[in-house]
Structure formats: structure tokens, C-alpha cells
Amino acid sequence: MNEIYKIYKILYKNYGPQGWWPILGYGYHKQDYNFPRNHDEIFEVCLGSILTQNTTFVSVIKSLENLQAKNALNVYTIEKMEINEFKEAIKPSGYYNQKARYILEFIAFYKNLYGATPTREELLNVIGIGEETADSILLYGYNQPELKVDAYTKRILVHLGFVNDKAKYTEIKFLIQNSLGASIKDKKKLLIAYQEFHALIVEHGKxxxxxxxxxxxCFLNPHVK
DNA sequence: AGCCAGGCTACCG
DNA sequence: CGGTAGCATGGC
Known part of the structure; x- marks a missing residue:
């Protein structure tokens, strides 16, 4: 059993299933992996992924609820909405001028998909979507095996000595994916492990x-190395 | 009061 | 290339 997989097991045992990505009205759907269940929920995950950039998810929920209250958690209403009204709705998440633009850029891209699953490369070509946001959309919005790496992931792996602080996003991503993949052979279980791993890292990181x-x-130190 | 939050772009050398 | 200022609200 490799060390990264060991960390995953320890975190899961301590915190239990996290049930990411939370959906309005259901919250964290622990041990129910049939989300998102429709295009509206996929779209909601995409917006949440952009809104949560460098912000707490509590603030994101406020923004999403503001939009929901206007029946605006959909492409067409947001496009028709006055831009200042939209910015006001997403204000709690911060960077509202940037994020308003990012979301409109994403919507232009999203419409062209006609329900298809985007590729990672396509997502990275959208202004406002970097590696983490792309993986967030793919992993939690489209159930694709693309592990999401965030600041906590790097901070924890650096602290435990798995990577140095100059390690790039993809290096960390592949290290974790390869480690979990070596221990989990079933594709569905591996996808769930990716989803839970990142969620558990955030819980532990916080x-x-x-x-x-x-x-x-941190109780991981004695168990690894 | 100051630091941090589930980052990304633009621009600098 | 790598490094960093700017973006902005909210919670502790």
C-alpha cells in the first residue's frame, strides 16, 4: 500500500465521506454519488467552481442562492440579466467584476457544448478557467477522472515531504492519481476516490x-514516511 | 486590525 | 520561462 493511498484511508476513516460537490437544496450528498443529476445541476457546479476561486464556499452558496432567488441559475436568464444586477448577486464571493466576466465567458463556451462533456484543453482556453477550476468542473460537474489540486493539497504534501514547494500543479496531480490508481483498480471506485480525496484534503486543510x-x-505525520 | 479563503490573468524581468 | 500585483467580500 503506497503512502498517498494510506493518507487517503486515514483521512476517510477520520472524517468519513464528504459528499462533494454540494448542490443547493441537498447540500453535501454523502455516499450518494449520483450527482449532478441533470444539466441544471451541472451548470450550478460549473458556476460554483468559478465563484469559489480564492473564496470560501459559504460565500459561494450565498451568491448561488441570490441567483436562484431570481430564477437565474441558468444560461438564458443570466445572459438577459442586467450586468450590474448579476454582479450584485455574486458579490458575496468577491472579485465580482472579474468573476462576472469569467462566468459570461464560460456561458458562451457552455452553450456551444449542447450538453456534451468538455475536454480539459477546451476548458483551459476559456478566460477565467485555470487548471484547478477546469479539474473542478470535470471532476464534480462531469464525473471525469481529473483530480483537483488546490493550495491545501500542495501545502500538505510539501509539509509531509512528498514534493518540494516548487512542484507544479500537474506533478502533484499525477503523483496522487498514480498513487490512488495503483491501489484502486475499479474505475468507478477510483473516480469516487478522486472526488473524496480532494474533499477530505480540504476538510483536513481547514x-x-x-x-x-x-x-x-496534523495526525498524518506519524502514519507516513 | 490583520490575515485568510476550495485562483486566475496580465505583465514584468 | 518564473515571480508577483491586482482583484474584493466576509469571517474570525
């Missing part, structure tokens, strides 16, 4: 890696 010194109280 508890032990948000304040300096990073890693204080």
Missing part, C-alpha cells in the same frame, strides 16, 4: 493547514 505554523495538530 483544520490543520490554514494557520501558521502549517501542520500543527
Amino acid at each position: 483544520k490543520h493547514y490554514s494557520k501558521k505554523p502549517y501542520g500543527s495538530g
Whole structure:
């Protein structure tokens, strides 16, 4: 059993299934992996993925609820909406001028998909979608095996000595994907492991890696290396 | 009061 | 290329 997989098992045992990505009205659907269940929910995950950039998800939920209250969690209403009204709705998530543009850029792209699953490369060509947001959309919106790496992931792996602080996004992503893939052969289970791994990292990161010194109280150290 | 949050782009050397 | 300022609200 490799070390990264061991970390996954320890985190899962401690925190349990996380049920990402939360959907309005259902929240964290723990141990139910049949989400998103329709195009509206996929679209909601995409918007949430953009809105959550460098922001807490609590703020994202407020923004999404503001839109939902206007029946605007869909392409056509957002496009017709006055831009300042849209910005006001997403204000709680911060960077609302940037994010309003990013979302409109994404919608132009999304419409052209006609329900198809986008490729990672296509997503990366959309202004406002970087590697993490692309993987977030693919992993949680489209159930594609693309692990999402965030600041906590890197911070934790650096602290535990798996990578150095200059490690790039894809290096970390493939290290984790290859490690989990070596231990989990079933495709469906591997996808769920990707989804849960990132969610568990965030949960653990919020508890032990948000304040300096990073890693204080982290219980992973004695179990690995 | 200051730091951090489930990042990305633009621009610099 | 790698490094960094700017973006902005909300919670602790």
C-alpha cells in the first residue's frame, strides 16, 4: 500500500465521506454519488467552481442562492440579466467584476457544448478557467477522472515531504492519481476516490493547514514516511 | 486590525 | 520561462 493511498484511508476513516460537490437544496450528498443529476445541476457546479476561486464556499452558496432567488441559475436568464444586477448577486464571493466576466465567458463556451462533456484543453482556453477550476468542473460537474489540486493539497504534501514547494500543479496531480490508481483498480471506485480525496484534503486543510505554523495538530505525520 | 479563503490573468524581468 | 500585483467580500 503506497503512502498517498494510506493518507487517503486515514483521512476517510477520520472524517468519513464528504459528499462533494454540494448542490443547493441537498447540500453535501454523502455516499450518494449520483450527482449532478441533470444539466441544471451541472451548470450550478460549473458556476460554483468559478465563484469559489480564492473564496470560501459559504460565500459561494450565498451568491448561488441570490441567483436562484431570481430564477437565474441558468444560461438564458443570466445572459438577459442586467450586468450590474448579476454582479450584485455574486458579490458575496468577491472579485465580482472579474468573476462576472469569467462566468459570461464560460456561458458562451457552455452553450456551444449542447450538453456534451468538455475536454480539459477546451476548458483551459476559456478566460477565467485555470487548471484547478477546469479539474473542478470535470471532476464534480462531469464525473471525469481529473483530480483537483488546490493550495491545501500542495501545502500538505510539501509539509509531509512528498514534493518540494516548487512542484507544479500537474506533478502533484499525477503523483496522487498514480498513487490512488495503483491501489484502486475499479474505475468507478477510483473516480469516487478522486472526488473524496480532494474533499477530505480540504476538510483536513481547514483544520490543520490554514494557520501558521502549517501542520500543527496534523495526525498524518506519524502514519507516513 | 490583520490575515485568510476550495485562483486566475496580465505583465514584468 | 518564473515571480508577483491586482482583484474584493466576509469571517474570525
